Amino acid sequence: MPTIIDKPVTVDFSAGGDPAAFFLDRFEHTIIGQPQAIFTRTRWWEQGSAPKRIDTELWRVDAVKAGLAAGGEEQHRYDLRRDADGTWVLALDWG
């Protein structure tokens, strides 16, 4: 079962523009492997105004807490959401 976290985080990027790490509660989480972006459309006409973007941006990443010995802290899957104003939110922890 995923855990809802819904906390703003800061994100570091790789040279190619992918999220490389995020900081949650002062802990750096290093993203492992290729993160996958998912864009989900909205039914904007039901919301009463014409938005700048018609989809929401979500990145599904695998990450571990940095600085811990390999195998110490297990790898988790997270959903990072980027909102229209550019802020990043850690939405879900899939465990």
Place this chain on the structure above:
Amino acid sequence: MSFPHLHVHSAYSMHYGVTMPEELAEQTAAQGSDFLAVTDRDGLYGAIKHIRACIAAGIRPGLGADLAIHDDEHRPLGRVVVLAHGHTNGRGYAALCRLVSAAHQNGSKKPSVSRERLAFLAGMNSLTVLLGPTSDVGQAIERRDGTEARQRLTAWTRAMPAGSVTLEVICHLAEPGNPGSVTPATRMLSLAENALLPAVLTNAVRYGTPDEALTADIADAARMLTPLAELEDLQTNGQAWLKSGQAMRQVARMVVDAGPREPGAVDQLIRDTEQLAEKCALDGATDIGLGRPRMPEASVIGVTGDPLTELWARGRNGVDERYAGSTLLPDAHRALEHEMRTVEQLGMAGYFLTVAHACDLIRNQGIRIQARGSGVGSVLNYVLHTSSVEPISNGLIWERFLSPERVNLPDIDIDVESAKRHDIYRMLFKEFGSERVTLLSMTNAYRGRGAVRDAGLALGMDDADIKEIAGQMWRFNARQFRQALKQNPELAGLATAVQEDQQLDMLVDLTQRLDRLPRHIAVHPCGVILSDRSLLDRTAVQASGMGLPMSMYDKHDMDPLGLIKLDVLGVRMQSAMAHAVAEHRRLTGETIDLNRVPLDDEPTFELLRSTRTLGVFQLESPGQMELVGKLQPEVFNDLTVEISLFRPGPMQNNMPLQFLQARHGEVAPDYIHERFKPFLQETMGVIVFHEQVMRMFDELTGCGLGKADVLRRRLEKPDELPAIESYVREHANLRGFSDAVVNRAWTVLAGFGAFGFAKAHGAAFALPTYQSAWLKTHHPTVFFAGLLTHDPGMWPKDLILAEARSLGIPILGFDVQTSGLEYRVEETADGIQGIRMALVELNGSSEAERARIAKHQPFDSLQDFRDRVRPKRRTFEALARVGALDSFIGYDRDRRHELLAHIQSLQGSALHIGDDQLALNIELPPLGYEGNRFKAVTSLELRGRTQTDLELRDLNVAVSNHQMSRFHDLFRELGVTPAAKLIDLPGGTDVLIAGVRRATNTPPTRNGIGRVVFLSLDDGSGPVANAVVFGDAQQRIGGKVFRTSYMLIRGKTRRSGARGVSVPVDDMWDLFDVQRKVKARLKAEQRDADAHASAGVHHVEPVAGWHLRAV
């Protein structure tokens, strides 16, 4: 970081792509890429714009199309993208054009091309086909049917030439399980790897920026005619934008990562994409053929030798023929040599021969033809009979048309009889061959109303609400809808509603987004493209509404593409004049050659000066009537000046007044300098013509007329003015002009930029103006038959009939025995010629019914008529009501009641009688027994109605009498001044005028005056009276200014010039209201008079001029 986009829809993928090619090209360059392909759906509509935009942005263009494909058995194979290969000397582009044309070959609304045809055209390394998610292969992958996908792919590779098939990987980063997600993309990549085929990455772009994804949603709703809320095929998300190189590499990594891959697979995918782009980069010159004019081959236009030699010979012979006996002969030869030097230098001999050949073809069919535009300034065109206006005596200039300094292809517009336009197109196709001719298209873009309708549809708004808003969408730019809501007082109600309603608020946004986007393609009203055999290698075509092929390119694409466009414009006045000439020949056996009518006919000018110009080409509007009255033309050139002055620019800058004051000696003409006088004299020092600007530049700077025209064109661009000014000053001083003169000359030139007119154009218009005036003067009856048949002008037919009647031309009633499909002139019993009403005027009658009447007339009896014509009951009764069947009752109008009653009593359908059979001749009305049974019949439809009432009801025109004669008693009673008498009154006289509204104009007015409404009233006394409603009166009178049809007006006369009179309006009433009140008053007075027989009776002195009321 660069990335070459190979699959991009521009806004020319109508209702699909939403970004214009220019924006896409600029964005590509700004993102650091150097290649962009546009692959629009089902067409190449935006191709040339894309190529030019890329060249302008400094990037390499690629071109393709997104097409539906079917197999041998017409089973659909989905949609694929086909890209043309570049640097193939145009072979790739030609194959693409042919392929797109083939997709449209069957004329279906859903174009599709067979794979077989695609394979054939892709041969010789011409095309690459991309099989992506919408292809049959991609659809199988989407269904997770790997076996099917492989089989489908094998079918493609077997059918297509080796190396022409590439798989297309598209990933819009959609949620897993949806189209556009990473899974089908990675499977597509695997399929390519397994099949050893290259794969490329594209983004199937539909818009430049993520922000525009919303516009694409609306486009989808408009294309499917379905509100967004009900749309099943919504785009998965908003990721089909023109992504940067970095963003595309991110996508590549995600796709590659989602499957088992070797390292380096990402680079491989990008590299294959770049390699294909390299292959598809087109060269504007060698591949597309930009900037290289191609005329029809000499053999097609009947020339065997060198076109230049041929043109020289025809030119010299033409001069000798056209100028035989003229003092201008030597000048004409010199002009010819001058023009031929340019023709030779520019290699345009074929062009002149082609246009002349087309004109000869048209003329040889006996069709009236008249060139217009700058080409009229050419002696060559005149002697080749392409144009009919003599350029030297009219002071026209060749360089306005063509010069080595000009960069565009010349343009000759030809006016022909409107009724013959389609015949002419077919003739040109036949003569030049359909491989060399196509019609031109035009792209209709969204404007306010269309945008608001489609936006409203997308939001699922109520039809009535959308209609209500669409009704207010005018007089402002829909892109500035929100701004207009703030600023325009008439939109205040809507603005409030928008604030209160979220849906309306969205509607405003959506409307702004749609405005100006291409909406649909239509055939251009007059453009024909003439070229050589290679035409269909350079433009894709589709069927136009009239069945002839139409290029997918518009007029803006012609010049860059080196395509010659001939504008064949249908002009109704030419048809009207042709009808008049034909009627004259039918009646008298004489042939009038209008082009040889002397241009100095005094009675014609008298007519023009009298301002009785109703029906005369260009001069029949109230404003033109007023101007022609003030100008009092005496020679042909005056007409050219008149027509050129009567346009918004000159009117707003008060140029007519300056000209008229000098012309009538009220002020001295101001030529600025003696050296300008020779070319400013004809317009009394006022610069009216482009040609005068050119001569002034030339005189000031010695730049030559060719360069002078280039300078003149640049005057239209405000930011170029300083450079031109310094050039002029520098040279003018050297040429002996003082600073004071240069200052004044420059002020005039700089101020002229916006509203000049080519004199060539004015003169070309003046010719039919003069010819129509000549016909009205000398052959009014046939001329009016022409006007009534072809309806060329602005006035309603009822007024044209009234004008004919007031000129003493009898209008002969509607009669099934003699009325034809067109208006014909008939000799009446007393030897006078009259115009017989034509069948077309009968409301509600069908073309087939009218054709049967014309075919079978005359008729022996009503029975005969009924059996042969088989009219609908409605038509039958209408014919009886207006008297068209009076021949069956011995023209005894009193028996029309019986006739109508009889027709209404008829049961069953008419007998069908063969054309060669005699009708059963039954006496009608069948009064066979009981004597005069129908004597007392009164049809309610006829009771109390005058003939005029009946005619207005069924024909919309009054035939036997002027419709206002119904009111003449009332006018006498009220003391209304007849329109014809206004001219005799001094200015400032209080008058009442009345009549039926014939026209309402709100012409451009001089700056700062505010809107002025001109009303043209017809009271049946002669010409229309012009009433003027100024701002304060508009406030006072309100909606009646626009809504009342029959009106009474109080005002004071205002004189302007010798023949000009108008009535500024103080007050206005509905004439029917007035009639009712006067009747009531008269009744009361009558009672009073009866009661006090001894008392004195007040008499209104009747105003002279009203005809006795017709019975």
